[in-house]
Amino acid sequence: MGRLGVVDPSSYSQPDLITTEHSALNWKVDFGATKIQGSVLHRFKVLTANLDKILLDVRDINVTNATLLAGGTMPSMILGQKLTLELPSGTAKGSLNVRIDYETSSSASGLQWLNPTQTLGKEHPYMFSQCQAIHARSVIPCQDTPAVKFTYDATVEHPSELTALMSALIDKKEPGKTLFKQEVPIPAYLVAIAIGKLVSRPLGENSSVWAEEAIVDACAEEFSETATMLKTASELCGPYVWKQYDLLVMPPSFPFGGMENPCLTFVTPTLLAGDKSLADVVAHEIAHSWTGNLVTNKNFEHFWLNEGFTVFVESKIVGRMQGAKELDFKMLSNLTDLQECIRTQLNKTPELTKLVVDLSNCGPDDAFSSVPYIKGSTFLRYLEDLFGGPTVFEPFLRDYLKKYAYKSIETKDFQSALYDYFIDTDKKDKLSAVDWDLWLKSEGMPPVIPNFDESLANVTKELASLWSSKSVAELADSAEIKKTISIHQLIDFLGKLIESKDIVDLNESKINLLESTYNLKSSKNAEVRFRLNRLIIRARLIKRLDEILEFANSNFRMKFCRPIYRDLAGWPEAKPAAIRNFANVKDQMMAVCSHAIEKDLGLK
Numbered sequence: 001m002g003r004l005g006v007v008d009p010s011s012y013s014q015p016d017l018i019t020t021e022h023s024a025l026n027w028k029v030d031f032g033a034t035k036i037q038g039s040v041l042h043r044f045k046v047l048t049a050n051l052d053k054i055l056l057d058v059r060d061i062n063v064t065n066a067t068l069l070a071g072g073t074m075p076s077m078i079l080g081q082k083l084t085l086e087l088p089s090g091t092a093k094g095s096l097n098v099r100i101d102y103e104t105s106s107s108a109s110g111l112q113w114l115n116p117t118q119t120l121g122k123e124h125p126y127m128f129s130q131c132q133a134i135h136a137r138s139v140i141p142c143q144d145t146p147a148v149k150f151t152y153d154a155t156v157e158h159p160s161e162l163t164a165l166m167s168a169l170i171d172k173k174e175p176g177k178t179l180f181k182q183e184v185p186i187p188a189y190l191v192a193i194a195i196g197k198l199v200s201r202p203l204g205e206n207s208s209v210w211a212e213e214a215i216v217d218a219c220a221e222e223f224s225e226t227a228t229m230l231k232t233a234s235e236l237c238g239p240y241v242w243k244q245y246d247l248l249v250m251p252p253s254f255p256f257g258g259m260e261n262p263c264l265t266f267v268t269p270t271l272l273a274g275d276k277s278l279a280d281v282v283a284h285e286i287a288h289s290w291t292g293n294l295v296t297n298k299n300f301e302h303f304w305l306n307e308g309f310t311v312f313v314e315s316k317i318v319g320r321m322q323g324a325k326e327l328d329f330k331m332l333s334n335l336t337d338l339q340e341c342i343r344t345q346l347n348k349t350p351e352l353t354k355l356v357v358d359l360s361n362c363g364p365d366d367a368f369s370s371v372p373y374i375k376g377s378t379f380l381r382y383l384e385d386l387f388g389g390p391t392v393f394e395p396f397l398r399d400y401l402k403k404y405a406y407k408s409i410e411t412k413d414f415q416s417a418l419y420d421y422f423i424d425t426d427k428k429d430k431l432s433a434v435d436w437d438l439w440l441k442s443e444g445m446p447p448v449i450p451n452f453d454e455s456l457a458n459v460t461k462e463l464a465s466l467w468s469s470k471s472v473a474e475l476a477d478s479a480e481i482k483k484t485i486s487i488h489q490l491i492d493f494l495g496k497l498i499e500s501k502d503i504v505d506l507n508e509s510k511i512n513l514l515e516s517t518y519n520l521k522s523s524k525n526a527e528v529r530f531r532l533n534r535l536i537i538r539a540r541l542i543k544r545l546d547e548i549l550e551f552a553n554s555n556f557r558m559k560f561c562r563p564i565y566r567d568l569a570g571w572p573e574a575k576p577a578a579i580r581n582f583a584n585v586k587d588q589m590m591a592v593c594s595h596a597i598e599k600d601l602g603l604k
């Protein structure tokens with residue numbers, strides 16, 4: 001791969017020469033053949049005279065015909081990573097309609113097809129998409145770059161007993177056919193679809209949760225704070241422009257915690273802890289309604305503009321609902337996770353620990369990590385503190401969101417927004433105090449750790465040092481370990497223990513004591529189970545391998561299964577069983593997940 005285009009190294013589609021304004025999708029969803037078959041009608045705006053060809057991004061798409069509707073000759077096509085539509089000479093600037101008839105491959109990287117046996121209800125099939133970062137091109141021949149934003153409408157034919165949902169508003173529902181429209185321009189990675197035997201429950205005025213019948217009531221309970229989160233987010237960020245905010249609780253093979261598809265956030269069922277303790281992922285996805293979906297990174301090198309801002313806003317939503325101590329504790333716990341990510345996932349690719357990365361020779365999926373999320377939000381908190389705290393910085397945040405709403409931007413646009421906002425104020429001396437190169441280009445942990453309130457984190461720090469330094473006998477006698485801690489403190493404590501360099505006596509009896517002290521055996525909190533399983537691996541308790549693999553098979557959220565497989569790959573006694581287990585289940589994973597785990601297991 002070389003540097004393909006100036007605007008976006010991950011796309012062929014030349015957004016500086018031509019842009020998509022609207023796409024009309026006409027799809028037949030074929031569960032038998034596991035394909036979408038149909039057409040897309042793109043309305044392009046040609047930005048330069050005499051453009052000789054349109055280049056679109058495609059991956060495993062079978063194009064059957066393409067028509068230039070605005071007159072001219074039939075374009076020729078060369079299929080490959082790019083779809084080339086040759087234009088007649090003398091093509092003028094302005095509007096140009098192109099219809100492409102095509103079908104997706106049954107192995108499209110952006111789609112997942114489930115048999116009835118892989119669903120809760122066991123009677124109907126299910127399909128869904130996950131297009132971020134660059135998988136929209138396996139679903140639609142398109143300008144698959146976040147530099148381009150377009151509106152869309154869709155007509156989707158599907159089995160009449162199933163419900164079809166998209167990242168859009170429902171325009172019309174007929175038996176076996178659903179019409180959608182998204183009237184706010186969005187990047188291609190936010191096009192999303194899911195079809196299954198789905199039902200909904202209301203969460204608020206313009207908000208519902210969708211899921212399979214068996215879990216929908218539990219989902220409504222778990223995410224009952226959604227309406228409050230939406231209100232809090234609007235107070236912080238400005239009016240909510242997407243009209244509807246629905247949640248869709250996905251099958252367990254959904255590879256991420258959540259995906260901010262407009263009007264319809266997708267979330268993993270691993271958030272169903274029973275006590276709302278993992279619902280902050282919903283606050284995160286709600287925050288994306290502004291940071292990411294309204295103000296969008298121009299390419300994925302500047303992904304921190306999407307995710308760092310979103311974590312920053314998410315933590316403010318949590319802060320307003322649970323208090324400032326919880327906010328700071330959340331930021332500090334995130335740093336525990338970042339430390340782990342830099343030590344393990346990124347240890348061989350330190351350049352990916354930079355806030356702004358170089359994707360000219362790297363696919364976005366391979367570059368994905370916690371860095372843009374956590375280093376990014378830490379940078380924003382650093383700036384907030386520097387410029388005088390939330391009372392100064394939150395009005396700036398709103399100004400920034402308003403300034404760049406409906407646009408796609410780079411880091412330098414953020415820099416100029418900050419300058420423009422503060423240059424004529426008494427804060428202007430702070431502008432020169434920011435070491436941009438240090439924050440944006442240096443590797444490793446954030447260069448400055450802001451002064452967070454440490455009262456909640458000190459407890460977990462002490463517990464982690466106690467459990468790592470004391471023997472089982474000493475711990476059993478200690479009053480410290482009997483103190484009550486919150487579920488978030490438990491999660492952070494276990495994370496810190498994983499990060500401890502040495503753990504004295506890490507054996508079966510220590511794990512047993514840990515489990516009995518904190519009731520871990522009965523916990524159905526996936527964040528807890530995940531960390532406990534990693535400690536069991538570290539303790540080399542081979543007789544609990546089945547349990548570990550059972551967790552790895554219970555969901556394919558990459559945040560959980562990748563580190564487990566990575567740990568197992570480093571345990572010679574368990575590695576063959578891990579590889580066998582992976583071979584058995586990999587067909588149930590999305591391609592992005594199975595490819596990542598192949599690397600984690602050293603198979604590629």
Ligand SMILES: CCCCC/C=C\C[C@@H](O)/C=C/C=C/C=C\[C@@H](O)CCCC(=O)O
Binds near residue numbers: 255558559
């Ligand atoms: C540093 C540059 C890297 C850019 C990569 C961008 C997207 C990659 C990509 O693989 C897609 C990511 C989609 C993420 C969706 C949701 C995440 O917020 C979930 C976080 C992890 C989790 O909670 O499970």
Ligand SMILES: [Zn+2]
Binds near residue numbers: 288306307310
């Ligand atoms: Zn996010």
